[in-house]
Amino acid sequence: MEIACTDTCRYERFMRTRLPKSERRADILKKARQxxxxRGLSETEMEDIRLACGISRGGLYHHFSNKRAVLDALVEDxxxxxxETLRTTGASPIPALLEAGSSHLGGDAGVLPALRTQAEKLDYLSSLEQAFSTILTEALCDRLNGSVRDGINPEHVAELFLTINAHINRREILGRWSIQEAAGFAATSLKALAPLMKVPTDLDPIITNLEKKASMS
Structure with missing residues (x-):
């Protein structure tokens, strides 16, 4: 005999699979990133994300209004x-940031490989630059306190570094520079920044690594 599921039964089943808000958001982002x-960003729809998470449309749209909002959140994360790497590492801040975030130096490329079209790449760059401005600038500035030479404003050094980084990202991601050209420009830029640091030689290993990357055919 078939037994109908009552409203109470459905509610109890729902509660067994319900996640706290923060965990649900993290699960959505994990599934979306995968x-x-x-598939690529353009080939993934919100419905695909919903099905992968096993949640209702309301549950998904409660957290993210559209796919661009999901991309923004992934970049922010x-x-x-x-x-967080900057705040917890004892290493010199600029090398620590580059080693953690530069794909040239073995860092995680994040969602970047999923981007296929120029429009998607422009959306990504917009999200990245906004996140750098609102999240990373303050963290880098805090860590540069005590790392730059006397009389040098650490906020100016942070802004200068992130502006150069944004320039490199935009040219490389949009296909205007090769990996070698981007690495070469990064090495030259770090040489220009080094005299502003209390210990300029902290940047030497990164510069050497980038120069090797730039010389590869």
Whole structure:
């Protein structure tokens, strides 16, 4: 005999699978990132994310209004991780940031490989630059206190570094520079920044690594 599921039964089943808000958001982003990586951003729809998470449309749209909002959140999470690296590492701040965040130096490329079209790449760059401005600038400035030479404003050094980084990102991601050209420009930029630091030689290993990358054919 078939037994109908009552409203109470449905509610109890729902409660068994319900996650706290923060965990649900993290689960959505985890599933979305995997889908973006496997299929590409353009080939993934909000419905695909919903089905992967096993939640209702209302449950998904409560957290994210559209796919761009999901992308923004993924980028913000990546930048939060970089900021946390800056706050917790004992290493010199600029090398620590580059080693954690630069794909040239072995850092995680994040959702970048999922981007196929120029429009998607422009959306990503917009999200990245906004996240750098609101999240990373303050963290880098805090860590540069005591790391720059006397009389040098650490906020200016942070802004200068992140402006150069944004320039490199935009040219490389949009295909205007090769990996070698981007690495070469990064090495030259760090040489220009080094005299502003109390210990300029902290940047030497990064510069050497980038110069090797730039010389590869």
């Amino acid at each position: 889908l973006f990586t496997d 990546e930048v939060f991780k970089l900021a």
